[in-house]
Structure formats: C-alpha cells, structure tokens
Amino acid sequence: MKSASLVTILAVVTLLLTGCGRAPEPVSLSFFYLPLCPTCPETAQMEAIAGELAGIDRAHEHVTARIHVLGREDGAAALRNAAEAAGIDVRATAFPVLFENGHVHAGFEEIEDYLASW
Numbered sequence: 001m002k003s004a005s006l007v008t009i010l011a012v013v014t015l016l017l018t019g020c021g022r023a024p025e026p027v028s029l030s031f032f033y034l035p036l037c038p039t040c041p042e043t044a045q046m047e048a049i050a051g052e053l054a055g056i057d058r059a060h061e062h063v064t065a066r067i068h069v070l071g072r073e074d075g076a077a078a079l080r081n082a083a084e085a086a087g088i089d090v091r092a093t094a095f096p097v098l099f100e101n102g103h104v105h106a107g108f109e110e111i112e113d114y115l116a117s118w
Contacts, residue, residue, distance in 0.1 A: 056118055
C-alpha cells in the first residue's frame with residue numbers, strides 16, 4: 001500500500017515538473033548586428049546581447065539561438081531570409097534586430113525588453 005502511494009506521489013510530482021507531459025514550444029531566435037568599432041559602447045551592448053542569447057540557448061533545450069554578424073556575406077543572406085519569412089522589408093527595420101519565431105524585435109530597447117522576459 002505504501003509503495004503504491006509513493007509511486008502515485010512520484011508520478012504526480014513528475015507531471016507537475018514536466019508541465020503535465022508537454023514539452024515547451026520550440027523557440028527559434030536569430031539575432032543580427034553590425035559591430036561598429038571595437039571601442040564603441042553600442043558594439044559592446046550588441047555583443048552583450050549576443051552573449052545573453054547564447055546563454056539562453058545553452059540553458060533551454062527548446063531554444064535555438066543563432067547570432068549573425070552583418071557585414072559578412074552569410075549574415076546578410078540570413079537576414080534577407082529571416083526578413084522575408086517575417087514579411088518585413090529589411091531596409092525599414094532598426095538594428096540590431098532579433099527574430100523570435102518570425103516575430104521582430106528591433107532596436108536595443110525592444111530586444112532588451114524581450115530578453116528580460118526570460
């Protein structure tokens with residue numbers, strides 16, 4: 001009797017800890033920035049955001065974060081693809097820019113507000 005109760009308790013606790021058996025929805029993050037110069041405060045802020053996103057990627061199994069440096073051909077191509085998928089004109093967005101499952105967070109303030117939600 002006691003072992004059946006213990007098994008039931010363990011099953012309930014496991015369900016609660018795993019969100020009733022549901023895995024979190026996958027999150028795809030793509031961050032695009034252009035380092036201005038090694039000593040610019042904006043460059044340091046952009047690199048800090050990139051580091052924070054990399055930490056979120058490592059800490060959460062359901063998150064994939066990609067960091068793209070504009071000015072490199074692969075970064076520019078990835079930005080065009082992300083903007084097209086989100087249905088926006090890349091020429092009309094502020095930088096840095098973060099795409100979260102197709103949703104756009106443009107500029108430092110918006111990105112930092114989003115990161116605060118983690």
